Amino acid sequence: GAVVSQHPSRVICKSGTSVKIECRSLDFQATTMFWYRQFPKQSLMLMATSNEGSKATYEQGVEKDKFLINHASLTLSTLTVTSAHPEDSSFYICSARGGSFNTEAFFGQGTRLTVV
Amino acid sequence: GDSVTQMEGPVTLSEEAFLTINCTYTATGYPSLFWYVQYPGEGLQLLLKATKADDKGSNKGFEATYRKETTSFHLEKGSVQVSDSAVYFCALSDGDSGAGSYQLTFGKGTKLSVIP
Secondary structure, three states: OOOEEEEOOEEEEOOOOOEEEEEEEOOOOOOEEEEEEEOOOOOEEEEEEEEOOOOOEEOOOOOOOOEEEEEEEOOEEEEEEOOOOHHHOEEEEEEEEEOOEEEEEEEOOOEEEEEO | OOEEEEOOOOEEEEOOOOEEEOEEEEOOOOOEEEEEEEOOOOOEEEEEEEOOOOOEEEEOOEEEEOEOOOOEOOEEEOOOOHHHOEEEEEEEEOOOOOOOOOOEEEOOOEEEEEEO
């Protein structure tokens, strides 16, 4: 099956700094990538959907200037949390679909972000 | 809006015990239903799915039947193994085909621990 790699798996950063999370499709071209956020004991919440080469579509309530999403190539999407605050601490997961794997979405391992 | 409610964990079972994880949903249309599994340190993987009422999804000994009358998609396995220890997520997609929109709505997840 298709593999999606997400990096880093864990990151700790100081308040006010920015952190970038990468999501790569290793063996297929991901025309669409999705970014989710999961709070402890809560559901995965879709943050945004991005199509390669175009601007991401953000879900209601998600600040696009705070959560910058770039999907510049068919194998890489990045999520940058800018000016991070402790309330941004969460588990972020990406998923991707495309090419011959367009019938379902494949998920990365997730990134545990802790802002101190 | 769409929502998914699944039983809260954690669930601890002995090997070879019977497993049921309840999942009910609310949706305006005719969603497709999914169970995803997340093994420790890995990304979410699609376990099984059903795209219309009365469909039964099955994989690796797990089964779930799409019950429109009770808006449920309970996950079952007759005899669990230690290797089944993971977090299980119930999800729905509001796309008619289940493969189109991939804007998945997730339940909170249920952690299953199977002890020898």
